[in-house]
Amino acid sequence: MATLVPALRERVTPGGLFGPGACCAPLFLLLLVAVLTPVSAAPTIDGVSLFPDSSIWNKPIDHLPLAIDSASYTATIGAAKTLRADFGSGTWDGGPIGIPFTTVPGGQPKVPIEFEYADESDPGPYPIPLDAPREWGSDHHILVIDRDHALLYEVYAAEQQADGHWHAGSGAVFNLGSNALRSSSWTSADAAGLPILPGLVRYEEVASGEIAHALRFTAPETRRAFVWPARHFASSLTASRYPAMGQRFRLKADYDLSGFSPECRTILQALKTYGMVLADNGSPWFLSGAPDPRWDNDRLRELQRVPGSAFEAVDVSSLMVDPDSGEARSAAPGPFPGYSSPCDRDRDGLYEDVNGNGRLDFADVVLLFNHADLVARSGWESFYDFNHNRRFDFADIVALFGGL
Numbered sequence: 001m002a003t004l005v006p007a008l009r010e011r012v013t014p015g016g017l018f019g020p021g022a023c024c025a026p027l028f029l030l031l032l033v034a035v036l037t038p039v040s041a042a043p044t045i046d047g048v049s050l051f052p053d054s055s056i057w058n059k060p061i062d063h064l065p066l067a068i069d070s071a072s073y074t075a076t077i078g079a080a081k082t083l084r085a086d087f088g089s090g091t092w093d094g095g096p097i098g099i100p101f102t103t104v105p106g107g108q109p110k111v112p113i114e115f116e117y118a119d120e121s122d123p124g125p126y127p128i129p130l131d132a133p134r135e136w137g138s139d140h141h142i143l144v145i146d147r148d149h150a151l152l153y154e155v156y157a158a159e160q161q162a163d164g165h166w167h168a169g170s171g172a173v174f175n176l177g178s179n180a181l182r183s184s185s186w187t188s189a190d191a192a193g194l195p196i197l198p199g200l201v202r203y204e205e206v207a208s209g210e211i212a213h214a215l216r217f218t219a220p221e222t223r224r225a226f227v228w229p230a231r232h233f234a235s236s237l238t239a240s241r242y243p244a245m246g247q248r249f250r251l252k253a254d255y256d257l258s259g260f261s262p263e264c265r266t267i268l269q270a271l272k273t274y275g276m277v278l279a280d281n282g283s284p285w286f287l288s289g290a291p292d293p294r295w296d297n298d299r300l301r302e303l304q305r306v307p308g309s310a311f312e313a314v315d316v317s318s319l320m321v322d323p324d325s326g327e328a329r330s331a332a333p334g335p336f337p338g339y340s341s342p343c344d345r346d347r348d349g350l351y352e353d354v355n356g357n358g359r360l361d362f363a364d365v366v367l368l369f370n371h372a373d374l375v376a377r378s379g380w381e382s383f384y385d386f387n388h389n390r391r392f393d394f395a396d397i398v399a400l401f402g403g404l
């Protein structure tokens with residue numbers, strides 16, 4: 001480090017922050033900590049990230065191989081059945097269309113809640129406001145984010161009692177900053193044992209032009225099995241043609257999106273890039289979203305042009321780091337802004353040619369130093385762990401420098 005720090009002082013910001021008289025080792029290290037602090041790119045609600053960037057919910061799956069039984073899964077769900085937005089504006093059958101959610105401050109009073117499936121539910125009390133929006137349809141979900149503690153409370157079949165406390169079928173609490181999964185075989189407020197909120201189509205995201213996460217959908221018949229990251233099944237069917245809970249699907253890459261409204265193109269592009277997770281038994285290809293008065297239901301009906309045959313099932317198992325974690329690994333680090341893709345010259349899994357120009361020299365060290373935050377944000381740490389301690393930090397930049 002003794003040789004690298006002065007070198008970086010000179011090369012990274014000549015005469016700047018590290019110029020003569022402005023720098024000492026502690027200040028340099030403090031600045032480095034700031035550089036290495038991850039900046040989240042995960043989807044957010046009221047400033048709260050919906051799980052880490054490295055969550056499987058937030059990972060593109062467009063490059064992954066097909067599941068072995070992909071063709072039979074789509075046939076089982078219905079090749080000629082069509083995609084459908086299970087959300088919209090206005091009301092249907094007397095209530096809002098979709099699964100609503102709300103956010104509360106950390107000081108929201110918690111109320112008692114008892115569960116029918118108490119042995120697979122996280123115990124109360126839950127910070128559910130008396131006027132919390134409850135799904136109108138039969139599942140009566142309530143989704144509440146405690147935005148100050150980044151906790152997500154999800155409840156299934158919620159019924160408020162006369163004294164204000166709640167009775168429900170099941171309930172789950174998720175730490176939105178963690179990739180931890182529920183106990184294996186536990187249900188959640190969803191049949192797959194997964195959180196519901198991260199898989200909803202939300203109006204704000206569609207209006208922004210990009211949905212950067214997987215979505216949630218239902219199918220009439222599922223298997224008595226679950227695949228990562230799901231934790232729970234809800235079926236007695238064992239034949240291999242039935243898709244398991246948690247099975248990821250995507251819209252085929254060559255499906256033509258021209259002719260769709262901008263809103264539907266955004267949704268369909270997300271289904272190509274991030275796909276959708278089979279999360280409950282229900283109507284075929286029903287895509288979940290939150291109700292919003294701004295939805296144009298006529299436009300959402302365009303989704304019904306998309307047949308089940310346009311989908312394929314994806315094998316995401318290569319992204320699994322640990323079966324009990326929702327963390328997903330990247331297949332390779334992406335390029336740094338303005339440079340070629342990094343290159344692993346000796347194929348040991350470490351990408352020492354950081355700027356991908358075919359040479360290993362000081363420019364690679366500087367580029368890695370300058371974009372350390374991007375490494376953390378993108379989940380690329382393992383590709384730059386040059387000192388093999390399963391962390392990415394300044395010591396790895398020093399190790400790369402030492403290897404020149």
Ligand SMILES: [Ca+2]
Nearest residue numbers: 344346348350
């Ligand atoms: Ca290498």
Ligand SMILES: [Ca+2]
Nearest residue numbers: 353357359360
């Ligand atoms: Ca290079």
Ligand SMILES: [Ca+2]
Nearest residue numbers: 385389391396
């Ligand atoms: Ca390391």
